[in-house]
Amino acid sequence: QEVYDYNHLPYKVEAFSQSTCPSNPFISVAHIPIFVAHQQEYSHFLNSVKPLEPTNTKDEMVGKQDSHILVTGGTGFIGSFTVLELLKNGHKVVVIDNLSNSSTEPLNRIKKLANLTEDIPFHKIDLMDINGLISVFEKYNFSSVIHFAALKAVGESSKIPLKYYENNLSGTINLLSVMGQFNVRNIVFSSSATVYKYVPGGPPMKEGDDTGSSNPYGRTKLFMESIITDVANSEPGWNAVLLRYFNPTGAHVSGIMGEDPLQIPNNLMPYVSQVAVGKLKEVHVFGDDYNTIDGTGVRDYIHVSDLAEAHVLAMKKFESSADKKSNLFIYNLGSGTGFSVLQMVEAMSKAVGKEIPYVIDPRRAGDVDVIVCNPSLAEKELGFKIKFGLDDMCRDLWKWQSMNPNGYNPSQ
Numbered sequence: 396q397e398v399y400d401y402n403h404l405p406y407k408v409e410a411f412s413q414s415t416c417p418s419n420p421f422i423s424v425a426h427i428p429i430f431v432a433h434q435q436e437y438s439h440f441l442n443s444v445k446p447l448e449p450t451n452t453k454d455e456m457v458g459k460q461d462s463h464i465l466v467t468g469g470t471g472f473i474g475s476f477t478v479l480e481l482l483k484n485g486h487k488v489v490v491i492d493n494l495s496n497s498s499t500e501p502l503n504r505i506k507k508l509a510n511l512t513e514d515i516p517f518h519k520i521d522l523m524d525i526n527g528l529i530s531v532f533e534k535y536n537f538s539s540v541i542h543f544a545a546l547k548a549v550g551e552s553s554k555i556p557l558k559y560y561e562n563n564l565s566g567t568i569n570l571l572s573v574m575g576q577f578n579v580r581n582i583v584f585s586s587s588a589t590v591y592k593y594v595p596g597g598p599p600m601k602e603g604d605d606t607g608s609s610n611p612y613g614r615t616k617l618f619m620e621s622i623i624t625d626v627a628n629s630e631p632g633w634n635a636v637l638l639r640y641f642n643p644t645g646a647h648v649s650g651i652m653g654e655d656p657l658q659i660p661n662n663l664m665p666y667v668s669q670v671a672v673g674k675l676k677e678v679h680v681f682g683d684d685y686n687t688i689d690g691t692g693v694r695d696y697i698h699v700s701d702l703a704e705a706h707v708l709a710m711k712k713f714e715s716s717a718d719k720k721s722n723l724f725i726y727n728l729g730s731g732t733g734f735s736v737l738q739m740v741e742a743m744s745k746a747v748g749k750e751i752p753y754v755i756d757p758r759r760a761g762d763v764d765v766i767v768c769n770p771s772l773a774e775k776e777l778g779f780k781i782k783f784g785l786d787d788m789c790r791d792l793w794k795w796q797s798m799n800p801n802g803y804n805p806s807q
């Protein structure tokens with residue numbers, strides 16, 4: 396039996412691909428090594444094998460020589476900051492995004508901040524479009540993938556759960572399938588604290604704690620983690636890092652990049668900053684009767700630039716051969732310190748230099764009193780250390796909001 400590397404296999408099974416699975420040519424391509432390994436049995440299929448026609452011109456193949464990192468969802472909030480951090484660290488990056496909740500403007504801002512002369516390679520692709528995905532993998536040589544692309548609104552996920560399951564799970568399955576086909580087996584996944592099963596009183600979450608989410612969005616994150624874990628365990632060569640974010644906020648210290656919710660924000664800090672800039676009237680504090688320092692919900696906020704840096708550190712797990720006890724790593728990304736809603740409003744008022752008005756409303760369905768993390772594993776194994784504190788987060792958020800009251804779209 397001979398073993399073939401997918402990348403060096405100069406054939407495709409054209410007849411099988413067209414007759415058996417017209418909507419998903421990947422399926423036939425992925426079977427090639429099986430046909431080759433069992434030549435006797437499948438010799439009738441091999442008769443239909445033809446040399447692969449070159450599909451790219453020389454210019455189109457220019458990225459193929461260099462190793463790139465593919466960032467899915469790279470125009471979103473955390474994705475765009477990660478792209479910037481990767482470029483600053485000398486990585487070559489390709490971004491794909493379906494732009495359903497973002498625009499390409501962050502890429503222009505990144506270009507400026509990273510002092511690039513050329514545009515960042517970008518392809519408007521939906522992960523549900525497996526042929527589009529294949530075309531990007533054909534064009535570049537990827538060493539690894541950082542996977543952000545997903546629907547992410549907790550409330551919305553309860554109203555349209557099937558859309559969440561379909562988009563987030565099928566998108567991830569397509570991505571992993573194409574990665575396998577092209578022998579790209581390193582993935583960093585953008586997960587969330589929402590995968591943890593809530594424990595009353597909110598002891599700091601550790602990576603080994605029980606999981607179990609209370610909403611469809613959270614469950615898609617949990618399932619995506621499971622799918623990636625199963626694939627990583629299925630055959631040698633796969634490496635996966637699952638990063639569980641706590642509450643990202645802040646903006647770039649320059650004020651030219653930040654979070655740009657296209658609708659009225661669901662999350663606390665973008666809401667507070669829109670009140671501060673006068674776009675919204677007052678902050679609605681969801682409940683002041685929790686068992687916390689002042690009765691309002693406590694969360695573990697982390698500056699988005701710190702979070703982005705953790706992705707660059709996570710990629711090092713793919714390089715080190717010494718540290719090969721496992722091929723699957725899970726890390727919490729938070730500060731380990733909790734702040735209440737009122738503490739956040741107060742810190743933001745300080746950054747803005749004026750009182751931010753708020754009213755106390757009833758509790759929001761599904762909310763809990765305290766969610767904070769134990770960040771020590773990421774510190775120990777990734778060397779990850781928070782650089783920005785609460786005041787930095789509020790200062791940078793305010794700079795972004797005041798410089799860009801309408802986000803990335805000044806005509807809004």
Ligand SMILES: O=c1ccn([C@@H]2O[C@H](COP(=O)(O)OP(=O)(O)O[C@H]3O[C@H](CO)[C@H](O)[C@H](O)[C@H]3O)[C@@H](O)[C@H]2O)c(=O)[nH]1
Nearest residue numbers: 587588589641661662663666679680681692694736762766
């Ligand atoms: O207008 C608002 C919005 C939020 N809150 C309160 O502020 C705190 C933080 O709420 P966010 O909506 O900003 O964040 P969550 O902690 O609810 O959820 C976020 O963090 C989770 C992990 O902890 C998941 O990742 C989730 O996707 C992400 O939105 C909560 O106590 C919430 O009740 C308000 O009082 N008013």
